[in-house]
Structure formats: structure tokens, C-alpha cells
Amino acid sequence: MGLNAEQLREALDALATREPAFARGLARVGYPAPRIRERGYATLLRTILGQQVSVHAANAVWRKLTEMVGDLSNPRVIAAATDEVLRAAGCSRQKASYARSLADAVLSGRLDLDALPDDDEEAIKQLTAVKGIGRWSAEVYLLFAEGRPDIWPAGDLAVQIEVGRLLGHEARPSEKQVRALAEAWRPHRGALAIFTWHHYGAGPDAAPV
Template sequence: MSEQFTKATFYTICDQLALIDTDLATIINTYGYPPLWSRPNTFETLVHIILEQQVSLASALSALNKLKERVQELTPARLLLLTDEEMRACYCSRQKTTYIRYLAEALLSGQINLIELEHQSNAEIRAKLIILKGIGHWTIDVYLMFVLQRADIFPAGDLAAVNAMKRVKGLPKTTTKEELIELAAIWQPYRTVATMLLWHFYLSTPLRTKVGV
């Protein structure tokens, strides 16, 4: 299984990253340590991440809360009882409704087992999730980082992290994804924690963008 970070190691890793990258050290010195963002390994969490695709975090949370109001406990079986109209009333687009239902069916059929994923490598998890409709690399990255707390993920498709990295390092807006991935290599094997520092900077400064896809 790929390396994880924990509450016990998180701040030590932040300090290690600060020693090798003065830009990350500046974030800590200016804004303090980032929160240790984490989410439980549940269907609800994956629905939340799908809802966060290409919209603001506030919009996604509003839709999630509407769904939870409607079904009380957000489980695959209960979700599948909702009609298209009820999903729309919960701020779910037609496309995201399709994605969420597909995920619910995959869990109910046993195609995906969330507990089993906890014991698999990043590559194995990515291979299993990427075939699900509506689950792309950004969604998988967030799942690996927030839910399974895998230590070495750089979500190159996350606009908040990418824009924060460009600002922190004074990079031109035209810097490519490939160039950013190459620059992020210095943070291995803790690229997840480095990204959390970038998100912390992003959330602590006025410039905001939509999240990734």
C-alpha cells in the first residue's frame, strides 16, 4: 500500500517540506499550518467530491446538504429512489445525477468496495475508479488525498492548487501542467501535504477560482 500521512506526522512533514522549499516555508510563516483536511470513506463523501467538480465548494456543499435533507442518510439504495425532479430540486445537474447514480449502482453491485480500496495501492485504486462514469483523475486525486490520506499525490488538474503554485513561485500563467508536475517532484514523497499548503495559501488570500475536474 502507498504511504499515508497521519495526524501524528502531518506537522513534521510540513516542517520537512519547509526545509526543502522556501516558498512553502513562507506559507507556514505567514499563514500558519494548513488544516489536516480529511473525510470518511463513504458513499456520501464520493458524492460530495463529484458535486465539487467544476463548481465552488459552497455550491457543492449546498447540493450535498439538500440531498441529505431529502433522504436523511445518504446511501446508494436511498439515493437511487430519487426521481430526476427530486435530484434537480437538490441542485444536481442532469450530468451529475447520472454520475452519482452510476456510482450508487457500482457500490450496490459490488463492482466497487470502499473498504477494500483502503488496502490497495494508488495505482490499483485509480484503475478501478477511473472506469466509472463521471470519475476522472481529479476526483480520484481528492479521494486519495482527503479520504485515504495518501502522502504523495499532486492533483495537476486542480485549478486552486495550480494557481496557488504559480503565484507562490512567481511562475507565468502560461506554465504547463507538465512543467508544474516536474517542479512538484521536489516535494516527493509528500506532494499531498505540499498541495495542502498550497490550498491553505489559496484559501487565505483573496484570489479564488473554481476547483478542478
């Protein structure tokens, strides 16, 4: 499971002692709520189905698929579903292909979600070997579903925007710059990523808490 409220608070307090800009950000918007997802296949399938669509649309597809094929926590359900059924539930041809790829990887044992490598980069490598799972999706899974404390999705636009905003940069830093800056924030980068999303959601005019 993901980082809980106590873990987030401890990590962010530690970062605030290193970087005054983070202390000011915490004073302005407060601590973020935990972002916790179930560990396993169903969460990754939801991630694939939610790519490039709204949360509302993704939830609608999930409900329709569940009605049409049954328990989506079982990869055999997707493996057995026809293309016609997947399309009728709202899956594009591409997403249907990605969903099948994930189901096949889990059923074949090529991807064991109960035994991903302890090394974060090795775990990301295994996840991104599945068609349809990019680095961002892999990082978010490891952060939200496994609670890995030092995951740093530097390619995320909101993370880049808020790192720049918090540190007072005139322009949004690049992924490369954000990745380099974050070396100083190990081993708490996962909590900081969650805080940047929280800070982004609060907007530029957030009042102090």
C-alpha cells in the same frame, strides 16, 4: 481519514529543509489546517453533487435530497430514487446520472471503497472508472478521505498558481511542469498540495505569522 495536523507539520518541515521557498512560505502563512473527510460512498457522492456549484448550493441539494429520500450514506437510496425526485432536489440530469453510476458501482461491488489498491495510480484508475469521477475528484478523495501522503493533484489550478508563486516563476507553470517539479518532493506531495491551497487562500499580501 485525511492527514492530521502532526502529519502535515512533519511533512512540510521535511520539505522546507529541501526547498527554501517552502520554508519562506511557511514563515509567511503558517501551517495549514487538516482537510479531513469521511472515507466511503457518501463523501464521493458529495463530491459529485458539489461539482461546478458553490459549497452553499451543494449543501442545499444535500439537505433537500436527505429530506426527500433519506440516508444518503446508503447507495440503495439513490438507486431507488426516481429521476423526478432527484431533479426536484436540485440535481441536474447529468448529476443524477453520475450519482446513479456511483451507487451502481458500489452496490455491484465493482468499486469497493474499503479495499482500493494500495498503489495510488491503480486506486485513481478504479475511481475514475465511475462516470462522473475525474482524476481531480479521485485525487482529492484519496488525499482527504484516505490520507494518502503522496497524492499530487497537479491539474488543480490553485496548485499550479501557488507552486509558481512560491518558486518565483513569472508565469503559472503547466500541469506537466508542476508534475515534473514535484518528483523532487516525494513522498510528501499530499501535504504540499494542502499547503498550496492554504497559501492561495492567504493571498499575495499575507503578513508573516
